[in-house]
Amino acid sequence: xxxxxxxxxxxxxxxxxxxxxxxxxxxxxxxxxxxxxxxxxxxxxxxxxxxxxxxxxxxxxxxxxxxxxxxxxxxxxxxxxxxxxxxxxxxxxxxxxxxxxxxxxxxxxxxxxxxxxxxxxxxxx
Numbered sequence: 001x002x003x004x005x006x007x008x009x010x011x012x013x014x015x016x017x018x019x020x021x022x023x024x025x026x027x028x029x030x031x032x033x034x035x036x037x038x039x040x041x042x043x044x045x046x047x048x049x050x051x052x053x054x055x056x057x058x059x060x061x062x063x064x065x066x067x068x069x070x071x072x073x074x075x076x077x078x079x080x081x082x083x084x085x086x087x088x089x090x091x092x093x094x095x096x097x098x099x100x101x102x103x104x105x106x107x108x109x110x111x112x113x114x115x116x117x118x119x120x121x122x123x124x125x
Contacts, residue, residue: 002026002114004097009119012087016123020082022097022116027078033100034073034080037109038093038121045109048095049082052105063090087123094118 008020020036035050049059049071059066070083080097098112106112 002099004099004114004116006095006097006116006119009095009121011122011124014088014123014125016087017083017085018087018121020084020095020097020119020121022080024078024080024097024099027099029101031101031103032077033102033105034071035098035100035105035112036071036080036082037096037098037112038091039096039118040093043093045096047107047109050105050107051080053077053103056105058105058107063088084121087121089123089125091121091123093121095121 003025005023012018031053033052036048037045038048039045047060051057051071051073068086073080096118097116099114100112
């Protein structure tokens with residue numbers, strides 16, 4: 001049974017930083033990708049960053065995410081991190097960790113089979 005448990009959310013001032021972690025268990029597959037998604041009230045769930053099984057990385061095309069956030073994982077491929085710097089109020093959302101059991105790396109949430117419960121990130125101006 002796959003379980004994804006996020007931690008590290010909370011409140012920050014604009015310009016501040018937060019580091020999210022996602023601890024995975026039950027990942028017995030030969031290959032899988034991790035991703036971080038976020039969902040603000042009234043908006044669709046959108047990708048923030050993803051890392052494939054072979055280490056390829058993608059970031060959201062909006063909000064200068066690539067310049068401010070960094071996705072990484074441990075060598076055992078059991079924990080994925082999202083370092084978020086220079087936070088903005090528009091980063092406020094629930095952040096979800098997700099896993100896709102494949103060798104690909106996709107942007108749409110429909111491609112991901114496993115999800116964590118989410119962690120709230122609130123950025124005040």
